[in-house]
């Protein structure tokens with residue numbers, strides 16, 4: 033089956049026909065042909081993609097990306113732990129919300145949705161409050177597409193011996209990085225972002241020594257990160273509870289296709305080219321970006337909505353969808369925007385076609 037439109041959203045995103053076809057078979061979750069040959073291979077490949085450093089391991093977890101964030105926060109913070117969260121968008125705010133739900137003490141550093149936090153501010157906060165044990169931040173804040181300076185921020189947290197949780201949901205496999213070089217303790221991403229799989233589970237790549245300290249700390253049975261890891265580790269890829277088999281098999285195919293593309297390096301280049309062409313094309317049509325160029329990620333871009341009195345997002349959206357492109361509504365609180373993602377099975381030629389479709393969808397100019 034072919035797709036009728038291209039999803040220019042940050043996940044779920046457009047997948048390849050190969051990934052979709054990989055879901056057409058059922059699997060027995062007791063046998064080695066699933067556990068050892070698919071799940072274990074995935075776990076191993078993920079660690080290799082994330083870092084060249086030893087000491088890291090991976091856990092796959094059912095649910096959307098948020099379930100993995102919740103699992104990590106709920107399992108890694110001890111009873112008297114305190115979390116410091118960078119909040120410059122909906123996903124940072126969500127981490128704080130998770131902490132509140134789980135009754136975990138939490139402090140926010142909120143530079144505003146169109147700014148990155150300052151390293152000095154972070155350092156001051158950490159010095160002022162030594163009870164902070166964990167530091168959580170989002171890499172690419174999908175709300176605006178802003179790319180947080182994780183290297184500088186994590187370095188400060190590490191100087192103060194904090195455990196670091198990185199939400200790299202929308203950046204892992206789409207941007208070059210080594211989480212070992214960065215000294216990240218827990219990195220979270222999900223199947224339906226830059227690896228280009230379908231939704232249904234996410235994964236955590238963690239320092240094994242840190243993961244082992246999560247034993248007995250989880251605030252939820254099904255989201256117990258340590259137990260999930262232990263079961264996979266001791267039983268060769270066995271999931272504790274029902275495994276999303278078709279999604280997992282599709283993810284395996286997506287990892288193969290990532291390798292065929294030339295790895296993260298090549299994919300990151302494609303995404304960066306997509307984003308550059310997108311911004312240039314949109315500017316030619318008269319659109320302005322929410323963020324300054326130096327804050328952009330190569331993942332998703334927020335554009336100001338036209339101020340023309342006849343402009344309505346829904347109409348614009350439908351006219352684009354009719355031509356085969358699905359864009360994303362805005363999510364920032366203080367500006368009227370829409371967003372266009374450029375990750376997934378999307379190539380520079382698609383962006384070219386999008387800009388053309390865009391010029392036909394600008395009905396308010398007629």
Ligand SMILES: *Cc1c(COP(=O)(O)O)cnc(C)c1O
Pocket residue numbers: 042043096097098099123170172173174199200201202222
């Ligand atoms: C997609 C995403 C998530 C997870 O969202 P779900 O809807 O739960 O999959 C978390 N953080 C970021 C930065 C994301 O882009």
